[in-house]
Amino acid sequence: MANIIVPPGWNLPEREATSPSVYWNRRRFIKGVGLSVAALGLGACASESRAGNGGSATEPEGPLDTIPDTPTRDLYPADRNETFQVERPLTDRIVAATYNNFYEFTTDKEAVWKNTGPFEARPWTVEVTGEVERPGTYDVAELEREFGLEERIYRFRCVEAWAMTVPWVGFPMHKLIRKVEPRSSARYVRFLSFDRPDQAVGQREQTHYNWPYYEGLRMDEAMNELTLATTGIFGEPLPKQHGAPIRLILPWKYGFKSPKSVDRIEFIRERPATFWSDFRPDEYGFYSNVNPEVDHPRWSQRTEEMIGEDVRRETLVHNGYGEWVADLYDRGVMSRIS
Numbered sequence: 223m224a225n226i227i228v229p230p231g232w233n234l235p236e237r238e239a240t241s242p243s244v245y246w247n248r249r250r251f252i253k254g255v256g257l258s259v260a261a262l263g264l265g266a267c268a269s270e271s272r273a274g275n276g277g278s279a280t281e282p283e284g285p286l287d288t289i290p291d292t293p294t295r296d297l298y299p300a301d302r303n304e305t306f307q308v309e310r311p312l313t314d315r316i317v318a319a320t321y322n323n324f325y326e327f328t329t330d331k332e333a334v335w336k337n338t339g340p341f342e343a344r345p346w347t348v349e350v351t352g353e354v355e356r357p358g359t360y361d362v363a364e365l366e367r368e369f370g371l372e373e374r375i376y377r378f379r380c381v382e383a384w385a386m387t388v389p390w391v392g393f394p395m396h397k398l399i400r401k402v403e404p405r406s407s408a409r410y411v412r413f414l415s416f417d418r419p420d421q422a423v424g425q426r427e428q429t430h431y432n433w434p435y436y437e438g439l440r441m442d443e444a445m446n447e448l449t450l451a452t453t454g455i456f457g458e459p460l461p462k463q464h465g466a467p468i469r470l471i472l473p474w475k476y477g478f479k480s481p482k483s484v485d486r487i488e489f490i491r492e493r494p495a496t497f498w499s500d501f502r503p504d505e506y507g508f509y510s511n512v513n514p515e516v517d518h519p520r521w522s523q524r525t526e527e528m529i530g531e532d533v534r535r536e537t538l539v540h541n542g543y544g545e546w547v548a549d550l551y552d553r554g555v556m557s558r559i560s
């Protein structure tokens with residue numbers, strides 16, 4: 223065993239005592255030393271495997287080490303659907319992968335990816351229940367293969383007034399909905415994210431939230447051409463922090479209407495409650511369409527800040543997607559954040 227001189231204290235598990243970014247930088251440094259020793263053949267240090275599999279007890283070293291292995295790897299990159307273009311520069315990939323809202327892991331946006339190591343994001347199944355002819359358990363890799371994948375560049379807007387422009391990969395949600403044959407009684411669709419406190423530290427420790435994360439759409443919103451069952455970003459399968467292996471993207475709504483890592487879809491008769499509208503009914507409602515005219519109590523919605531760029535832009539009604547979705551809504555819906 224080669225001698226590695228580690229300064230005192232650097233090899234202690236001091237996660238509690240140190241700020242997360244300092245902790246992770248040290249951790250990365252120590253692992254780097256271990257790997258170079260192994261590469262030189264000097265030591266018996268087993269090189270730790272990276273977190274690029276379904277799940278791993280080890281922490282990811284970088285924000286793209288969190289892409290899980292999948293037998294559908296050959297489907298990426300997918301052909302771009304040129305219908306969906308955005309006249310704005312793409313957001314930097316690493317910026318997008320290191321600035322995430324995914325409260326199951328932490329509320330610290332820049333630390334989400336670092337906490338995803340134990341999360342087993344593939345293989346993965348989605349359970350479909352409720353008012354459908356073909357309820358059942360559907361394997362995400364099989365759905366990707368069956369429907370095929372396409373790339374779409376969309377605007378994305380969070381209610382906290384930050385925004386990005388990214389190429390998502392996936393299939394239109396209406397393909398899955400048609401496959402499971404909803405009955406006419408199915409008027410709403412409810413989506414649930416995973417419930418795995420053992421794999422997600424934020425879910426384990428933030429018990430004041432009503433886990434698992436749950437969202438809902440009206441049937442016509444779920445069936446809209448824009449609604450993308452999303453399995454990838456930037457030409458690769460989704461990294462865990464973006465909601466691997468499957469999440470929704472509805473580019474005309476605030477980001478919280480796009481649940482991540484969905485493992486249950488319910489077709490129901492009545493409008494469902496949602497995670498955020500239950501938590502703060504005064505701040506969040508059901509529809510949550512992007513609208514510059516209606517401010518959130520804590521964030522003006524007039525403008526948006528593009529992450530990774532030093533630019534603010536005017537907010538667009540329906541986030542610029544009015545031609546696709548405006549006829550879904552009457553004025554009452556658009557007059558509240560709900």
Ligand SMILES: Nc1nc2c(c(=O)[nH]1)N[C@H]1C(S)=C(S)[C@@H](COP(=O)(O)O)O[C@H]1N2
Pocket residue numbers: 321322323324325326379380381415435463464465476477478479480481482483
């Ligand atoms: N399960 C789950 N889905 C979620 C969230 C979350 O905390 N948990 N955050 C939402 C919010 S507020 C936003 S803005 C987007 C962020 O997606 P991104 O990190 O891929 O940019 O995910 C949404 N989906």
Ligand SMILES: [Mo]
Pocket residue numbers: 323379380381382476477478
């Ligand atoms: Mo958000």
